[in-house]
Amino acid sequence: xxxxxxxxxxxxxxxxxxxxxxxxxxxxxxxxxxxxxxxxxxxxxxxxxxxxxxxxxxxxxxxxxxxxxxxxxxxxxxxxxxxxxxxxxxxxxxxxxxxxxxxxxxxxxxxxxxxxxxxxxxxxxxxxxxxxxxxxxxxxxxxxxxxxxxxxxxxxxxxxxxxxxxxxxxxxxxxxxxxxxxxxxxxxxxxxxxxxxxxxxxxxxxxxxxxxxxxxxxxxxxxxxxxxxxxxxxxxxxxxxxxxxxxxxxxxxxxxxxxxxxxxxxxxxxxxxxxx
Amino acid sequence: xxxxxxxxxxxxxxxxxxxxxxxxxxxxxxxxxxxxxxxxxxxxxxxxxxxxxxxxxxxxxxxxxxxxxxxxxxxxxxxxxxxxxxxxxxxxxxxxxxxxxxxxxxxxxxxxxxxxxxxxxxxxxxxxxxxxxxxxxxxxxxxxxxxxxxxxxxxxxxxxxxxxxxxxxxxxxxxxxxxxxxxxxxxxxxxxxxxxxxxxxxxxxxxxxxxxxxxxxxxxxxxxxxxxxxxxxxxxxxxxxxxxxxxxxxxxxxxxxxxxxxxxxxxxx
Numbered sequence: 385x386x387x388x389x390x391x392x393x394x395x396x397x398x399x400x401x402x403x404x405x406x407x408x409x410x411x412x413x414x415x416x417x418x419x420x421x422x423x424x425x426x427x428x429x430x431x432x433x434x435x436x437x438x439x440x441x442x443x444x445x446x447x448x449x450x451x452x453x454x455x456x457x458x459x460x461x462x463x464x465x466x467x468x469x470x471x472x473x474x475x476x477x478x479x480x481x482x483x484x485x486x487x488x489x490x491x492x493x494x495x496x497x498x499x500x501x502x503x504x505x506x507x508x509x510x511x512x513x514x515x516x517x518x519x520x521x522x523x524x525x526x527x528x529x530x531x532x533x534x535x536x537x538x539x540x541x542x543x544x545x546x547x548x549x550x551x552x553x554x555x556x557x558x559x560x561x562x563x564x565x566x567x568x569x570x571x572x573x574x575x576x577x578x579x580x581x582x583x584x585x586x587x588x589x590x591x592x593x594x595x596x597x598x599x600x601x602x603x604x605x606x607x608x609x610x611x612x613x614x615x616x617x618x619x620x621x622x623x624x625x626x627x628x629x630x631x632x633x634x635x636x637x638x639x640x641x642x643x644x645x646x647x648x649x650x651x652x653x654x655x656x657x658x659x660x
Numbered sequence: 661x662x663x664x665x666x667x668x669x670x671x672x673x674x675x676x677x678x679x680x681x682x683x684x685x686x687x688x689x690x691x692x693x694x695x696x697x698x699x700x701x702x703x704x705x706x707x708x709x710x711x712x713x714x715x716x717x718x719x720x721x722x723x724x725x726x727x728x729x730x731x732x733x734x735x736x737x738x739x740x741x742x743x744x745x746x747x748x749x750x751x752x753x754x755x756x757x758x759x760x761x762x763x764x765x766x767x768x769x770x771x772x773x774x775x776x777x778x779x780x781x782x783x784x785x786x787x788x789x790x791x792x793x794x795x796x797x798x799x800x801x802x803x804x805x806x807x808x809x810x811x812x813x814x815x816x817x818x819x820x821x822x823x824x825x826x827x828x829x830x831x832x833x834x835x836x837x838x839x840x841x842x843x844x845x846x847x848x849x850x851x852x853x854x855x856x857x858x859x860x861x862x863x864x865x866x867x868x869x870x871x872x873x874x875x876x877x878x879x880x881x882x883x884x885x886x887x888x889x890x891x892x893x894x895x896x897x898x899x900x901x902x903x904x905x906x907x908x909x910x911x912x913x914x915x916x917x918x919x920x921x922x923x924x925x926x927x928x929x
Contacts, residue, residue, distance in 0.1 A: 599780045610781070
């Protein structure tokens with residue numbers, strides 16, 4: 385095989401490279417991507433039909449279960465619960481994370497005061513907060529939202545810090561020499577400048593918030609998609625289980641794509657910040 | 661932050677003093693929090709927030725009755741084995757993905773799914789195939805940490821300057837030599853970013869597996885203490901896990917910085 389270490393822009397997820405176009409205007413790369421998905425689907429279907437494992441359903445069975453779940457309205461209802469918890473948690477994480485990030489990034493004393501706490505709370509496996517959350521907030525929605533915040537907030541804090549610091553000293557100096565007030569420096573220079581990096585943090589944070597909400601629904605209250613997974617898992621309804629897991633994956637993909645789209649709209653002007 | 665390059669004891673002392681000077685607000689707040697905790701805890705709120713001294717007594721108790729340390733060790737063993745497998749597998753997959761476009765095309769979708777899916781949701785499936793014991797726990801830890809290691813390793817491979825690879829090929833390097841002597845060292849910053857991020861996830865995976873499968877080690881401790889309302893011991897356990905996680909993460913961070921001092925590389929997640 386001919387070595388093909390092609391240079392690519394640093395920063396995004398792989399896959400921006402165009403290979404030569406093939407028939408029907410489809411590149412060989414796209415064709416391979418589709419083929420690999422089809423192959424796994426076929427193997428899954430055959431393995432399921434042959435009943436290799438009694439509890440492992442064929443792809444078609446799982447898809448059928450998925451439609452049944454949708455038609456019964458159960459999936460939509462639980463998805464709504466999950467989405468609301470996710471959205472509330474992510475919103476709190478955004479506001480709180482941004483505020484802490486600006487404070488720590490801008491002021492030396494804040495970094496010296498809060499830096500070690502941020503490092504410590506970020507390093508700890510987030511699940512360790514569950515017992516404490518149960519003690520303080522019980523096992524209902526407040527606890528679940530708090531766990532989503534704990535999952536999502538740290539990338540937002542870190543990237544806001546980086547974004548605030550990344551800002552060009554020249555720009556700040558220029559604003560000052562044009563008599564900008566400290567508020568103006570913050571809101572007209574530092575905040576816009578930090579947007580691309582902050583958005584990158586939000587992208588990661590949103591992905592983690594999805595994991596947070598499912599974790600909360602498995603460990604705190606058995607509701608939402610996480611709750612469905614728990615109950616289908618313990619009753620060995622593998623077809624329904626796979627249908628729900630599939631829904632969670634789609635939910636994660638949609639969230640990621642939406643945040644990416646917002647990111648692109650907000651940071652079209654910026655160059656040189658990783659994107660993906 | 662202190663660096664670890666000092667050799668003379670006097671230098672170490674100086675850098676320790678510098679850290680103290682830099683981070684006195686943090687240390688002061690730690691003391692203040694401890695005092696506030698002691699003053700406000702206990703009494704009618706004993707179940708919500710036991711006094712700091714009660715938690716300290718709980719810590720001594722779980723050490724003395726031999727629950728904490730053996731369980732901590734069992735969890736650590738799970739973590740080390742699972743994470744090692746994830747590193748080897750993740751780096752291998754990342755190298756192949758980064759090097760061969762065909763493999764990337766075929767595996768990209770699955771890598772994305774692995775990164776996006778909350779692994780907690782896959783635990784019931786793991787139970788079906790691997791039951792509840794150590795193999796199942798290791799699979800959970802691997803699922804948590806391997807995708808991010810593979811992603812960053814493949815990004816690391818792509819960060820290797822093509823001119824180096826071209827030179828290798830024009831000097832007739834075999835694919836094996838190219839991989840071991842050009843690509844692997846060149847991709848090290850990306851690989852180490854992946855290992856650092858993957859380690860955090862492996863920690864989470866360890867706790868998830870020991871809590872959600874058959875309760876085991878630290879997970880078993882937490883579940884039991886929750887059930888018996890042993891709040892002081894529970895706080896002590898949580899704080900111990902926090903401190904251990906910080907120390908281990910610090911260790912991994914230090915290793916990463918030492919190995920990749922020559923290059924800063926972005927991390928992807």
